[in-house]
Amino acid sequence: MRKTTAALGAGVMAVALAVVPASIAGTASADTSGTTDVTFTVAGQSGPLELSVPRTAPMVWVSGQNNVSGTVPTSAVRDRRSGTGRSVTVSASISDFTNGATTIPRSKVTYTAGGETMGFRSTGPRTLDSTKAVAGIARHDWPDATFRWTPMLSIDVSDGVTIGNYSATLTHSAV
Numbered sequence: 200m201r202k203t204t205a206a207l208g209a210g211v212m213a214v215a216l217a218v219v220p221a222s223i224a225g226t227a228s229a230d231t232s233g234t235t236d237v238t239f240t241v242a243g244q245s246g247p248l249e250l251s252v253p254r255t256a257p258m259v260w261v262s263g264q265n266n267v268s269g270t271v272p273t274s275a276v277r278d279r280r281s282g283t284g285r286s287v288t289v290s291a292s293i294s295d296f297t298n299g300a301t302t303i304p305r306s307k308v309t310y311t312a313g314g315e316t317m318g319f320r321s322t323g324p325r326t327l328d329s330t331k332a333v334a335g336i337a338r339h340d341w342p343d344a345t346f347r348w349t350p351m352l353s354i355d356v357s358d359g360v361t362i363g364n365y366s367a368t369l370t371h372s373a374v
Contacts, residue, residue: 246279246343248287250373258352265357271350273314276373278344287319287346288335292370293327296354298363304328305367307355312348319346330372 253272260267278287291310296303306328312321318336325331334348350369 246277248280248373249277250289250371251275251277252369252371256350256352256369258354260356266353266355268351268353270313271352271369273347273349274371275345275347278339278341278346283340284338285340286335286337287339287373288332289348289371289373290330291325291327291333291350291372292330294368296365296367298361298365300363301361301365303354303356303360303365308367309353309355311351311353313351314347314349316347317341317344319348321348333371 252274256269256271258267258269274289276287276289278285289312293305293308293310295305296308306326308327309324310327310331310333311324312334315321315334318339319334320336321334322332325333333350334346336346352369
């Protein structure tokens with residue numbers, strides 16, 4: 200009985216060795232070369248420009264100072280548009296400051312973009328007497344890029360102002 204089992208085992212092993220190599224999934228049995236399709240997706244090239252700005256930006260005036268200055272929380276623009284060589288320009292404008300009785304004209308407001316990222320640059324200090332370009336990038340090819348900057352405002356109050364709470368609306372736009 201032992202001789203039969205050994206002979207049967209050897210026969211099964213020979214059949215298994217002849218069948219297994221051809222049945223291994225994903226390999227070619229007689230080819231010496233093969234091809235593989237490689238794919239990937241670059242996401243984000245079908246979207247718009249998205250601008251994110253803070254809702255409020257309190258400033259503090261120090262008694263005896265000729266200006267009110269402060270930093271507006273960080274703003275950002277995300278570019279998910281298609282194509283290469285895209286540019287982004289951020290412009291800013293502001294309304295006159297008022298407390299209901301006294302007005303500080305917008306021509307007394309200076310805007311400087313600071314803390315730029317990824318080649319996004321400030322245009323330098325700009326008086327906001329009208330809408331002005333304040334930051335941007337001339338050319339980029341990133342499929343999904345977010346540019347950040349920190350607006351700094353300085354409001355000239357050297358002509359004197361009345362006591363009160365002043366407010367204005369700062370508007371950013373991106374193209």
